[in-house]
Amino acid sequence: MPDIIQRGFLNFPGGRDNAIEGHIILKLNGLIDRYAPNYKKYLMSEPDLGKQVKTDSGTLYGFPFVRGTDMNCVxxxxxxxxxxxxxxxxxxxxxxxxxxxxxxxxxxxxxxxxxxxxxxxxxxxxxxxxxxxxxxxxxxxxxxxxxxxxxxxxxxxxxxxxxxxxxxxxxxxxxxxxxxxxxxxxxxxxxxxxxxxxxxxxxxxxxxxxxxxxxxxxxxxxxxxxxxxxxxxxxKDWKFNTVTAAITPNCKNPELAMRLLDYGYSKKGNLLYNFGIEGVSFKMVNGYPTLTDNVIKNPDKLSVAEAIAKYSRGSYVGPFVQxxxxxxxxxxxxxxxxxxxxxxxxxxxxxxxxxxxxxxxxxxxxxxxxxxxxxxxxxxxxxxxxxxxxxxxxxxxxxxxxxxxxxxxxxxxxxxxxxxxxxx
Missing domain, CATH: 3.40.190.10 (Periplasmic binding protein-like II)
Known part of the structure; x- marks a missing residue:
């Protein structure tokens, strides 16, 4: 079993609590408090999201893909x-x-x-x-x-x-x-x-x-x-679309896995996951991350969705906020x-x-x-x-x-x- 699994856990057989009790993934409440300050801060700022990503027992089990605004959901x-x-x-x-x-x-x-x-x-x-x-x-x-x-x-x-x-x-x-x-x-x-x-x-x-x-x-x-x-x-999608990155009991260094996943909710991590590499797929213009012609006017005639996928996960899903x-x-x-x-x-x-x-x-x-x-x-x-x-x-x-x-x-x-x- 890998250290981290990314999938939609909403319809996991027996529920998400069952995935934890069955030793498929770890309960992360305590680990988030210690090793995921960026994700914890984001959860506290989005109470409705907290309701969606918890189980009925209040357990936090992973790092979700989140659409950042209502317009992102359309x-x-x-x-x-x-x-x-x-x-x-x-x-x-x-x-x-x-x-x-x-x-x-x-x-x-x-x-x-x-x-x-x-x-x-x-x-x-x-x-x-x-x-x-x-x-x-x-x-x-x-x-x-x-x-x-x-x-x-x-x-x-x-x-x-x-x-x-x-x-x-x-x-x-x-x-x-x-x-x-x-x-x-x-x-x-x-x-x-x-x-x-x-x-x-x-x-x-x-x-x-x-x-x-x-x-x-x-x-x-x-x-x-x-x-x-x-x-x-x-x-119109929910901000949380159910895809979540969870840590398995096989992970020998849960702290490192937590810090890796937490990075997507930091300022730098958010830029990387959304826009890719500065100077290649995006540049900052008056503080606004702007996609370059390498993406917008792709020389291989790829659509924006196809071109950005070469550099980031912005057009897909992952443990970050779109x-x-x-x-x-x-x-x-x-x-x-x-x-x-x-x-x-x-x-x-x-x-x-x-x-x-x-x-x-x-x-x-x-x-x-x-x-x-x-x-x-x-x-x-x-x-x-x-x-x-x-x-x-x-x-x-x-x-x-x-x-x-x-x-x-x-x-x-x-x-x-x-x-x-x-x-x-």
Whole structure:
């Protein structure tokens, strides 16, 4: 076993306390007090983060990757062909009806044979308009809820089924992967995808800039049902994304490992992890760490995300705090990226976002036994309903089967877990 393990421990079998009791990783509370002054100082300045990185028993077990600001947590959302919108004299859509009209125009007037290309059933960007999530969330009464068990889920399926029948939803949505999404957006088959402001929007525009000078991608907001409504559900990450560097009992020098990991939360360590090597990948300009042309205008035509990865972990994860300054250059280097992130950031999903709650050992075993067949059944039937191989008139039967698959017990277990989390 290595000295340090970096992974997402949130769903470790039996919970994170079980990883400690099973001698997989060390409890670090006392070690942090003695050997990690930078990390301890940061934790004290971020009380909400402290709640997320502790176990239910109050144990600290590692050094997390943290997104430094709320804007750092926004990096993924709807991306559209802005040049097509201009050609057709259309505004960026904000409601489901407006999205539908735009997609029809893309199909009929721009020749988009797969106007909206998602990846499977995970890119459920319209479902939040119905006040629910595709999976687990916290309802307005502060209780755990499950989207497919709600009556509004049928409304979501009805729209997706209509889009499929009318040919504006990619017929291959169920088998799509990232390569298919990017290919469709580059070839003109698609006009709407869900993607990252860096790895998708910027990368695709860089590929096309010498091929089609008019080609432009823009961000679009998560839709609502009615004009002017507040967007409640969107892809906005927690500051702590669950990836953590933990020390194993095999480590012969825990003090040295602690000091190494603590370095990422120091001023110098933060610069190194975010920006890399001064004079090579960044330089200081009036106190602002600025990426060099080696990254921004990479001679090998790498995107900013690809180029910075040669020198730092700023575009990935690790035991450090991702800086605001890096985010401003990495995910907002283009005007279109700034526009996209500004739109995506208007959503406020945190009140309804399922928290980073964990299960104890007994709950973990039971919830896996319930949710493995539950998830398989739900995902299979979402595809059937959208494609029309299962009629929407059978939706009540679908929800009755959720009862048979113990959805109510799953809600009970998750509610107990969330209640403990809220008491941390």
């Amino acid at each position: 990096f993924y959302g709807p991306i559209m062909r802005g040049d097509w919108l201009n050609d057709l004299n259309l505004e960026i859509p904000t409601t489901i009806d407006e999205y539908e009209n735009v997609l029809k125009a893309f199909k009929d007037k721009e020749g988009a044979t797969a106007a909206f290309t998602p990846i499977g059933t995970e890119d459920n960007f319209i479902i939040g308009a119905f006040g629910i999530s595709k999976g687990w969330y916290i309802d307005d009464n502060k209780k755990v809820a499950y989207g497919p068990a709600r009556p509004e889920f049928k409304d979501y399926l009805t729209v997706m089924n209509r889009w499929y029948r009318e040919g504006i939803l990619d017929k291959n949505f169920a088998s799509n992967n990232e390569d298919a999404v990017k290919s469709n957006m580059l070839s003109g088959k698609s006009g709407l995808i869900l993607g990252y402001s860096g790895g998708y929007l910027a990368t695709l525009m860089n590929i096309m800039k010498d091929k089609d000078s008019k080609y432009e991608l823009v961000g679009a907001p998560y839709p609502t049902l009615k004009k002017g409504e507040k967007v409640k559900f969107a892809n 800086s605001k300054e890096l985010d401003e250059q990495f995910t907002m280097g283009m005007p279109q990226q700034k526009q996209a992130k500004k739109l995506w950031a208007q959503a406020d999903p945190y009140p309804n976002k399922y928290p980073l709650a964990t299960f104890n050992s007994k709950e973990s075993q039971e919830i896996v036994g319930i949710e493995a067949p539950l998830n398989a059944y739900v995902n299979e039937n979402i595809i059937k309903f959208i494609m029309g191989t299962e009629p929407l008139s059978d939706f009540d039967k679908f929800q009755a089967q959720l009862k048979k698959l113990n959805i109510d017990r799953a809600i009970e277990i998750r509610q107990a877990s969330v209640d403990r989390y809220n008491k941390r």
